[in-house]
Amino acid sequence: MKYRAGVRRKSESVTDARKLLVVEDSKTFSKALHKLLSDEIGLPVIACASLNELHEVVTEEPDVYGIAVVDLNLPDAPDGEAIDFTVQRGIPTIVFTGSFDVQTRARIMERDVIDYVLKNNEFALETLVTAVKRALTNRDTRILVVDDMTVARKHLARMLAIQQYSVIEAGSGAEALSLLAANPDVQIVISDYNMPDINGYELTRKIRRMLAPDKVRVIGVSSTNDLAVSAGFLKAGANDFISRPFMPEELQCRIANNADTLLQLRQLQELAARDHLTGLFNRRHFFENGPELMKSVQARPVSAVAILDIDNFKQINDTHGHGVGDQALELVARCLADSVKGTGNLLARLGGEEFAILFPGMDPAAAMRFCDHIRLDISHAAVQVGAERLSVTASIGVAEADAADSFDHCLRAADQALYVAKQQGRNRVCLAAA
Structure with missing residues (x-):
């Protein structure tokens, strides 16, 4: 790759x-x-x-x-x-x-x-x-180095910078927690044990209360000969420990291994959140992240949700086979992905021929106009079946998604609007009754 x-x-x-x-x-x-x-x-x-x-x-x-x-x-x-x-x-x-x-x-x-x-x-x-x-790859990995001893901290930061990592520094545990909160892209924290305000163990525990190991890796460091220090770091929730003075090759390999582990965990999470056929987010991801996304929109608490269903999908499968049905699903997924790219809207395949879009901070009327553009895009596309171009259309139901209401209730309202769109002849967008 x-x-x-x-x-x-x-x-x-x-x-x-x-x-x-x-x-x-x-x-x-x-x-x-x-x-x-x-x-x-x-x-x-x-x-x-x-x-x-x-x-x-x-x-x-x-x-x-x-x-x-x-x-x-x-x-x-x-x-x-x-x-x-x-x-x-x-x-x-x-x-x-x-x-x-x-x-x-x-x-x-x-x-x-x-x-x-x-x-x-x-x-x-x-x-x-x-x-x-x-x-x-290291240039995309941000590391927070925590040590109250300026010379030691600067030396480690320089070693990491030579390795092409993006490095920020903290001179105390309290400053480290502040920087970690202000820099959510930090992936690795390297902390000394002896610090006047918060020692390395307590800092590690505080980090673990904020962030799980699949979000941030913690590596303890110390110049002590006491072997219990490394055990103390690991018991507190650290992922690794390195003794000073550093052997450059060992430092390089240990940090690279932790960065690789974090990347692999994120890739596994990404795979678990994706639909294998279309590459869109799956039902689980949509239901786990949708409610929080709605709540995160403070300026405009009203949002909208849409349910989209491919028209006559069973007939496509029965007439042309499941391979062509998969092509139709992929075609619709591409149209949807192109439409929501860069918008902040959450798109997912819920299962079968059904897709969902959450429009955080967008009122239902605007979401309905957005969905009508999607509907037109889909209707203008086609699946090539031998010499035949097979047209595909979709029906869409839109409903208001109030953060104060249950997420399931909002989706049921959109699903009812989708049913109305089907009843009215398909290839259309309907808005749920207020």
Whole structure:
């Protein structure tokens, strides 16, 4: 799957103007890496084989490179000069090296590089591509670092920034809770244990009262040799613990693992909330989130809800088969999704040929006009069945959705309006009686 910010379907293009830079003198490695990066990530790849070529391409386009993959030893840069060049110009850099020992590691880690990957294994190229993907994805991961010791906090924040994470800092537990409330996009909290106002255990417990582990991961840190500290963090609800002083590779892997776990949990939740055929939200998601969405609209407490049903759907299935019926469902789902995109309205497939839309803060008359546009869009579309174009129409019932009333009652009113639309000849929108 190609690189994505957040969750992106495989068919969607990468909306990213950056390029990837490969600096490698081995034609075999360079060619293979160029293809893998192009195929897997989808960003333009510029390759060069020497420090001299690197100078030229970066001078021509100094601000377009999102990541550089740089060989440690080049013919005209035997001591990592190419790495220094990219790092000094602010290009996030991953090192690719064929030789590795204690001294080589020290040479690499003294520079502000994201990571290093060894060439001498069969998975080298795949590992390198994964490292590039991780660096690009990290930019969408916000981390809150909590420590009352400024030097220690700044050091950790800098290490994370080199890894391309978005970092914010708090000097106390109270400030951390305030920042967490003000920044709902924080995904990981890294907290020291010893703080004057709220220690790491209590801060973790307070975070857990606010946010579950599938919303925010908590990692405890401490420089103590007391093994009970790590257990205390985990018992308080933390997901991980890292001892100071940090081993950069361990810090990188642990944070990446927590970020991956959070992404996987969110992807599972997304799958559980989606209808497998149409990709729309399902009945469960609609009923779980609809009432809260209605209540969240403070300025205009009146909302509207609509129930849509495909006309003569059983006849479509009986005459043309369930495959064509599925095509009709997908066609209607696309029309609905295009109509509500960017509106803040909640759309779902309730089951069978029935769909629902919640219009938070929209009065029923406006919702009825909105639905009539949807009805027209559907009627102008068609399913291709061999040489025949099969027209599809839909009937829609609209009702007021008052936050003070039960959600089920609002939907029943819309369903009754849908029944009236069917009785009046189908392919129309009806409003429930007040």
